[in-house]
Amino acid sequence: MHNMHGIMKLAGHCTFVLLVLLFLGSADAQEARPLRLGIQPVLPPQQTVRAWQPLADYLGKATGQSVQIVPSRNFFTFWERLKKGDQFDLVLTGAHLTDFLVQRMDYRPLARIPGQVSYTLVTGQDTLIFDPNELVGKRIASLGSPSLGALRVAELFPNPMRQPTIVEVPDSESAVKAVQEGRAVAAIIPTPLVQQYPDLNTVTTTTPVPHIALSASPEVPEAQFEKMRQALLQASATEPGRQMLERINMPGFVPAGAETYEGYSRLLQGVWGY
Known part of the structure; x- marks a missing residue:
């Protein structure tokens, strides 16, 4: 009986030491x-x-x-x-x-x-649009949702029955290119980018954040x-x-x-x- 008690006590100590080592190993791994x-x-x-x-x-x-x-x-x-x-x-x-x-x-x-940061809705040099509502049913190039640009476009068109068609692009430069190549009528891009493209027309600029x-x-x-x-x-x-x-x-x-x-x-x- 005495030997059995000793064995159980030793097993308990071993289990405790093993748990400590596992914990330390896990912490080291997370740190690494x-x-x-x-x-x-x-x-x-x-x-x-x-x-x-x-x-x-x-x-x-x-x-x-x-x-x-x-x-x-x-x-x-x-x-x-x-x-x-x-x-x-x-x-x-x-x-x-x-x-x-x-x-x-x-x-x-x-x-x-x-x-x-703000975003600007732009069109090509031959497209004069002064109100976003004129873009209902037309193609707007934008990064996908929930990018800030896409969410700003959604704000401009709150009526679910009067929406533009979103042309999803991988980046803002691609959005500009879509306009220049006629694949989109407009694009939503970061405002600082507008000055790099003097041939673009500004429709509106969003509230900065x-x-x-x-x-x-x-x-x-x-x-x-x-x-x-x-x-x-x-x-x-x-x-x-x-x-x-x-x-x-x-x-x-x-x-x-x-x-x-x-x-x-x-x-x-x-x-x-x-």
């Missing part, structure tokens, strides 16, 4: 796993990776943990991944999706690009969160940071909180899965 960075797909996947790799490398050096960009083919795929809540450790996206991540998935904004933000999932440890936040906010003051900003063609990062984006997820009302 790259942080997955999701980015709104305004560019094709390969171009997205090329455009933002300097940011991923910069954050990797700041945290000592590699950052891997996980591109999405289109906004539908991106949206489906966001709704799962466990596909990305970091997300760089627009105001409406940033607010969604904060409100529904407990993400926290790290920092944002300064300034605001805060620029894109980088947010972290609740699974990111506080120490890593703070390292990334400080690295982003101090980027313009250091040589590696300035090199990164130059390569991603951005002026810098400024502080961002949940309140910066509060309310913008309302733009997602009516979107499948919201």
Whole structure:
């Protein structure tokens, strides 16, 4: 009986030690796993990776943990991944999706690009349209929903019986090309892009919203969160940071909180899965 008690006690100790080792191993594995960075797909996947790799490398050096960009083919795929809540450790996206991540998935904004973003509805040089309603039944080139451009088009045409035909394109430059080639009468594109195409006519410009933000999932440890936040906010003051900003063609990062984006997820009302 005494021997049996000793065996059971030893087995209990072994089980406890095994559980501790498994826990530590799991923690080490999570720490070693790259942080997955999701980015709104305004560019094709390969171009997205090329455009933002300097940011991923910069954050990797700041945290000592590699950052891997996980591109999405289109906004539908991106949206489906966001709704799962466990596909990305970091997300760089627009105001409406940033607010969604904060409100529904407990993400926290790290920092944002300064300034605001608006979209402009444009037509070709030979098409003079002064009211969006003139585009009912006509083709408008746009990134897919729930991109900010697509949602702004939906706002311009609230009557379900009076809608344009959306020609989905992979990026804003393709939207302009669709107009130039006659595959669409109009396109919705980021306002800064308009000045690059002097042959386009402006129909209307949407209300601006805060620029894109980088947010972290609740699974990111506080120490890593703070390292990334400080690295982003101090980027313009250091040589590696300035090199990164130059390569991603951005002026810098400024502080961002949940309140910066509060309310913008309302733009997602009516979107499948919201």
